[in-house]
Amino acid sequence: EPEVTQTPSHQVTQMGQEVILRCVPISNHLYFYWYRQILGQKVEFLVSFYNNEISEKSEIFDDQFSVERPDGSNFTLKIRSTKLEDSAMYFCASRADRRTRVFGPGTRLTVT
Amino acid sequence: SQQGEEDPQALSIQEGENATMNCSYKTSINNLQWYRQNSGRGLVHLILIRSNEREKHSGRLRVTLDTSKKSSSLLITASRAADTASYFCATDSGGSQGNLIFGKGTKLSVKP
Numbered sequence: 001e002p003e004v005t006q007t008p009s010h011q012v013t014q015m016g017q018e019v020i021l022r023c024v025p026i027s028n029h030l031y032f033y034w035y036r037q038i039l040g041q042k043v044e045f046l047v048s049f050y051n052n053e054i055s056e057k058s059e060i061f062d063d064q065f066s067v068e069r070p071d072g073s074n075f076t077l078k079i080r081s082t083k084l085e086d087s088a089m090y091f092c093a094s095r096a097d098r099r100t101r102v103f104g105p106g107t108r109l110t111v112t
Numbered sequence: 113s114q115q116g117e118e119d120p121q122a123l124s125i126q127e128g129e130n131a132t133m134n135c136s137y138k139t140s141i142n143n144l145q146w147y148r149q150n151s152g153r154g155l156v157h158l159i160l161i162r163s164n165e166r167e168k169h170s171g172r173l174r175v176t177l178d179t180s181k182k183s184s185s186l187l188i189t190a191s192r193a194a195d196t197a198s199y200f201c202a203t204d205s206g207g208s209q210g211n212l213i214f215g216k217g218t219k220l221s222v223k224p
Contacts, residue, residue: 035214043155043200043214056211091154100145101212105154 002026004104006092012110016081021107023075023092032075033093033101034067036060043091049075082111117215118201124221131188133218135201136181144177145212146186147200155200158186193224 005024013019025032034046047057049067066078075094079086089108093101118135125131135144143162147155161168161177161184168175174187188195198219202212 033212035212042216043202045211045213048211089152093155100157100160102157103147103155108152 002102004092004094004102006090006104006107008107009105010108010110012112013082015084015111019079019082019109021077021079021090021092021109023077023094023104024073025075025092025094026096026102027073029094029096029102031055031095031097032067032069033095034077035091035093035103036088037091037106038085038088046077046090079109082109084111087111118199118218120218121216122219122221124223125191127191127193127222127224129191129222131191131195131220131222133186133199133220135184135186135215137184137201137203137213137215138182139203139205141179141203141205143204144175144184145202145204146173146175146184147202147214149198149200149217151197158199188220191220191222193222196220196222 007022032049035043037043045058047061047067048055064080068076087110089106091106092104095101141163143160145160146158148158149155159170159173159175161175163179172189177184198217200214200217202214204212
């Protein structure tokens with residue numbers, strides 16, 4: 001069964017550093033998402049992406065965040081200057097039209 | 113903003129018993145979805161119920177939706193130790209992008 005993959009599974013970085021989290025959505029999906037989950041808390045929507053542009057973003061997704069689909073397969077989330085409070089699990093998801101989202105396994109980001 | 117809130121926050125039962133988890137939300141929805149998350153892992157989609165449906169079954173799962181009360185329940189029958197996980201409801205308000213809003217989840221522990 002097709003799946004969404006994410007790399008790395010765990011990323012440790014120092015405060016102020018830039019990180020790029022990578023996702024490979026399912027190949028025929030059209031909509032892409034990033035969510036995050038701070039330890040022990042709810043899953044929060046960050047951004048949705050369709051037709052090579054951001055279609056919706058939350059208050060969390062400020063100027064420090066950006067997304068890109070640099071080629072036909074990867075979908076990346078960049079955090080320009082990480083803060084301690086960015087430590088969380090980051091989930092990528094994709095969906096085809098009118099179908100449910102398929103989530104990736106997540107990347108655990110630890111900012112020290 | 114709409115928000116799924118599950119209760120109870122934690123539920124501990126014996127194998128073979130049924131587990132019922134509830135979810136309430138605040139605004140109108142297009143559909144409501146339930147997800148499962150094993151500790152530290154990704155989100156697995158379990159079942160989707162549309163706003164015009166009242167009940168849906170999938171294997172040992174039964175979901176109900178009461179749009180007048182803005183609530184849903186997830187019933188797992190004949191639970192197994194492998195059902196131990198966190199369960200989240202997520203509401204979809206529809207629209208072209210269909211952003212999901214997650215609740216805080218119910219942590220289910222099934223003791224063998």
